Amino acid sequence: MTTAYIHPIHLRWSDEDRNGHVNNSKFMTYTEDARIAWLGRMRAETGGGPGSEGVILASLHCEYKAQVHFAQSKELEVVNTLRRLGSSSVELHQVVRLPGDDGEVVADLITVLVSFDYANGRSAPWGDRQREWLQKFTEHAVESSPA
Amino acid sequence: MTTAYIHPIHLRWSDEDRNGHVNNSKFMTYTEDARIAWLGRMRAETGGGPGSEGVILASLHCEYKAQVHFAQSKELEVVNTLRRLGSSSVELHQVVRLPGDDGEVVADLITVLVSFDYANGRSAPWGDRQREWLQKFTEHAVESSPA
């Protein structure tokens, strides 16, 4: 069973642009906050260690699914799961939706993070505890079918 | 020969986040400004018309290539070319770099826009003049053909 890390987002009036909907760049801020909370929880629960300190955003892909209006909802949530775990990287699936399991999906992102050792200027492999922790959030595209 | 639409970006001190480099979400703002200037020029040079008014950002993909520091450069530029022209959509290639043809590439984006008719709530095919105008910016992956 997949565990998802769900992070609440509180809209601000000025998140909207002159088109009267939340500006496209705000979804990057929302998902950034979700990643930071998630990684903070990893550090807290794994006791830190290799590959758990500095993380760099390498790429992101965002599909905009629906407009978001401050007047309709003051909250969103980001549902985070792990799509692929590399030796020092991780590919996350970050779905932004209206609150609740039935909440409309408004944006669907894939973000790739690299664990980085700033002191030595190179990528830093995840430690065993971090790998174990992250894998709990693995997304199963196909859950398995009965024989 | 490809014509690129080059749009200058002026950094702001607060574009940087607490990590001391330009925040990942700002590249969406930079490329948004480039698209708006480009589309404004299209409207001005084609006299408006079908498919030239409302445009929706459908998706974006961004590869972060290098950190940007306000203390090193106050300007960037976005080099825009057309990757694919659909009946009512367009796929743009937006390269963010330090100024000049030899400027280091700091982010590489693909953005998909859809021309939209808000009054009727559906996508709006580009007019002939718009298609002709946009095609001038077509990106040629292979610039020369063998003899």
Added chain:
Amino acid sequence: MTTAYIHPIHLRWSDEDRNGHVNNSKFMTYTEDARIAWLGRMRAETGGGPGSEGVILASLHCEYKAQVHFAQSKELEVVNTLRRLGSSSVELHQVVRLPGDDGEVVADLITVLVSFDYANGRSAPWGDRQREWLQKFTEHAVESSPA
């Protein structure tokens, strides 16, 4: 007795600038959200009417009292009271503090709003219900004097 309108603020990681504290401009965003929520409640509770629709920010004064760090608190609150009620304007006192009655004050703002009639391009006097509603939030510098 003074009633204050208290509005919660949820910090975002990127509210901090490269100095590692919340950027000075964010306090304007926090207090804007508080004003919008407050005025929205006025409209809901008074049934709208004269002087309750369009409001313009005429001026603000902000005293920065303490740095705010995302790592220390994810929430702030804005305590709003009414300092002066004019015929078509209002002077608000907006105190930004850490949550709770004993929360440290981090910024202290005076903001002046003018009720505006956009259709006619001029200021719009508050209606009686709006005046009555706003006065409930009047700030009493001297709460009572000894007998």
Added chain:
Amino acid sequence: MTTAYIHPIHLRWSDEDRNGHVNNSKFMTYTEDARIAWLGRMRAETGGGPGSEGVILASLHCEYKAQVHFAQSKELEVVNTLRRLGSSSVELHQVVRLPGDDGEVVADLITVLVSFDYANGRSAPWGDRQREWLQKFTEHAVESSPA
């Protein structure tokens, strides 16, 4: 004669909020950039020294004079003069206007900065060279005196 430090501002499309004009908080970003450029020039021209490194924004007062629309002007400028020079503080007058000496004033700010010694956690008096440099920008409320 007063020397003013004039700093150009390049608007961004998303500076506007859903009301279709530049959001009130952006004037803080514009004037911040002007201060940073001004102080950077002070450091460069005075060779650094006491009171020239860390500066804290203590307060600001902003009078909003006119709406700013991206569609009307892509540029503003901030005209900076010195209103009062304290031993370790400075009160600046920052006028935001459309470009040029005849440009309409859109916002008028007074900002108070304190030179700060972060290492020792206290305010840091300006050095002689910094005082001399800053005084060149002194604003003379009364330009001429009666005979």
